[in-house]
Amino acid sequence: GKPGLRDAAAARLSPIKEVLVSHMPSRVFIRTADLPHMEKAALESRHSSFSNIAEDDLVDHIHRPSSNPPLPSMEHDPNESWVALDDGNGNKAPLAEAAMAALVKTALDASMDKGMWTANGGTNKLLKSGKWDETIFMPCKSEGGPVKVPHARGVKGEDDVLVWSGTWSHKYYGHDLPAIRCEAIINMSAKSLAMLLMDSNRVKEYNKMSIGREDIMVFNDDEKVVTKISVGRSKPPMLGKTLVLSNLLHMEELPGGGEQAGYVIVSRAVAHADDAEAAEDPKVIHSEMLMGLNVIRVVEGEPDRCVLINLNHLRSPMIPMMLAKRLGLSAAVNFINDIRALC
Numbered sequence: 173g174k175p176g177l178r179d180a181a182a183a184r185l186s187p188i189k190e191v192l193v194s195h196m197p198s199r200v201f202i203r204t205a206d207l208p209h210m211e212k213a214a215l216e217s218r219h220s221s222f223s224n225i226a227e228d229d230l231v232d233h234i235h236r237p238s239s240n241p242p243l244p245s246m247e248h249d250p251n252e253s254w255v256a257l258d259d260g261n262g263n264k265a266p267l268a269e270a271a272m273a274a275l276v277k278t279a280l281d282a283s284m285d286k287g288m289w290t291a292n293g294g295t296n297k298l299l300k301s302g303k304w305d306e307t308i309f310m311p312c313k314s315e316g317g318p319v320k321v322p323h324a325r326g327v328k329g330e331d332d333v334l335v336w337s338g339t340w341s342h343k344y345y346g347h348d349l350p351a352i353r354c355e356a357i358i359n360m361s362a363k364s365l366a367m368l369l370m371d372s373n374r375v376k377e378y379n380k381m382s383i384g385r386e387d388i389m390v391f392n393d394d395e396k397v398v399t400k401i402s403v404g405r406s407k408p409p410m411l412g413k414t415l416v417l418s419n420l421l422h423m424e425e426l427p428g429g430g431e432q433a434g435y436v437i438v439s440r441a442v443a444h445a446d447d448a449e450a451a452e453d454p455k456v457i458h459s460e461m462l463m464g465l466n467v468i469r470v471v472e473g474e475p476d477r478c479v480l481i482n483l484n485h486l487r488s489p490m491i492p493m494m495l496a497k498r499l500g501l502s503a504a505v506n507f508i509n510d511i512r513a514l515c
Contacts, residue, residue, distance in 0.1 A: 197260025199445040200389065200401055201233060201242040202271055202420055205253035206344040209277045210237060213270035214255075222266055234265055243448040251344060257391075257401065257420060257442065264391045264399070272399065272422050275438045279465040282340070282351075283483050284311050289336035289353050292501060298332055307479060308334065308355060312436075316428010318472040319479050321357050330357050333508045337497050340485070346462040349493075351485040352500040356508045359515040362468045362478040366435035368514070369466055370398050370423050378510040381406040383414070396430065398423040401442060411490070414456050418444050419464070432470060434478060439464035441487075459488040482507060 204210040214237060222235060232238035237253040256265040282288060286309050291299060298304060303322035310319055323329040336353040340346075358365055368374055372385040385404035392399040404417045419439045426433040441460035465483040482504060491499060 198233065198242070198256035198258050198265055199260060200257045200420075201254045201443045202257055202440055203252060203345060204237050204255050204271055204274060205239075205251060206340070206342045206347075207271075207274040207278045210253070210255075210270065210274040213274045214267055217267055217270040233267075234259075235267065237267070243443055243445060245448045246443070249345070254443070258389060262389055268391070268399075272420075272438070275420075275422070275440060275463075276424065276436055279438050279463055279483060280312060280436060280467065282463070283353060283465055283467060283481050284309055288341070288351075289338040291334070291336050295334045295336065298334060303329070304334065312426050312433065312467070312469075314427050316426060316433035318432065318434075318470040320472050321474075321477070321479060323357065325359060325474070325477065330359075331512075332356065333505045335501050335504055337501060346460075346485065346487050349462070349485065349487055350497040350500060351463070351483065352497075352504050353481070353483050354504040354508060355479065355481045356512075357471070357477060358480050358508075358511055359477050360511075361476050362434040362470045363430055365468050365478055365480065365511070366423055366430070366437065366466075368511075369437055369468075370421065372402055372404075375404065377514060378507070379406065380510070381408050381415075383407050396425050401444070411457075412455075413490075415488070416456055416458050417461055418442050418447060418458075419461050426467070426469070434467070434469040437464075437466040437468070457488070457490055459486060461485070462487055480508065480511070 218235065225235060230236050232240050233242050233254055233256040237255050239248065239250050239252050241248050242254045242256065255267045255271045257268045257271065259265045299308065306320045307322060333354055333356045338351045338353060340351060372387050375382045375385045383405045385402050387400045387402050389401040399422045402419055402421050406415045408415060418441060420442050421439050423435055423437045426436055439461050440463060463483065463485040467481040469479040471477040471479060484500060484504065486500065
């Protein structure tokens with residue numbers, strides 16, 4: 173952290189808040205109120221990792237989710253639930269694993285929940301043909317395994333992009349904003365696509381508006397699990413401002429393993445102490461990824477192809493509500509086509 177900023181922040185606070193700040197080494201926090209599996213995962217973490225800590229010694233955000241704002245600049249929302257992701261020394265905080273498990277489960281469940289999604293016109297036609305029946309909304313089984321696709325490589329139909337919009341049934345932060353789901357065949361191995369999406373040095377290859385993504389904390393980085401905090405910046409045309417997204421990015425193998433089944437990548441906005449302490453920049457707009465998911469599924473009998481399911485639930489202060497759905501749907505299709513351009 174930056175001691176100068178920390179001291180300056182503490183100097184402006186009341187004595188009570190000053191004590192809180194000095195006892196709070198964590199820098200990065202995540203919302204968990206909308207994750208139904210968080211409570212169970214947090215209890216499991218407690219039993220397995222810190223059962224020796226007495227109830228009175230449990231610290232909010234570190235050992236238990238709490239509605240208390242983790243950063244002094246935040247309003248208190250009694251319905252929210254925050255968890256620390258780091259311990260202040262660049263390592264994972266005690267509940268970080270639980271938060272990621274809950275995030276993955278909630279995102280995967282939502283991506284396979286037919287009742288949540290409404291197909292757009294073109295997608296409805298494709299679905300009525302019945303060709304996609306064995307691909308779309310096929311749950312990721314616990315034993316894993318590849319997925320079937322309706323179109324061979326080189327056939328016109330393989331370029332289809334299926335898109336849906338939907339809303340969350342919960343009433344937590346951002347529930348009123350539309351979510352977008354898309355699904356498409358990508359002629360790239362599941363592993364290559366997972367590595368591409370996790371590699372911050374390669375974002376500009378498929379996102380023409382990106383001016384870079386920087387990993388500011390890396391908790392895990394191996395073939396099977398990657399967990400990090402990243403800050404992405406982009407410059408949309410005609411806006412004249414920089415869009416900033418500070419996210420948790422987490423990749424793991426689907427049940428059954430990466431080679432046989434595929435990978436799941438989740439992302440969610442984080443509250444970062446450094447941002448809270450930095451001066452406001454009028455040229456910067458902070459957007460929030462409320463829920464980001466990429467499910468990358470191995471195709472049966474074709475190791476060099478995969479099916480990509482992308483789910484996006486984005487909050488951006490510059491996008492008017494009535495345009496959010498339309499812009500989200502077109503952005504999803506563009507994302508798929510920009511990835512395909514690399515195949």
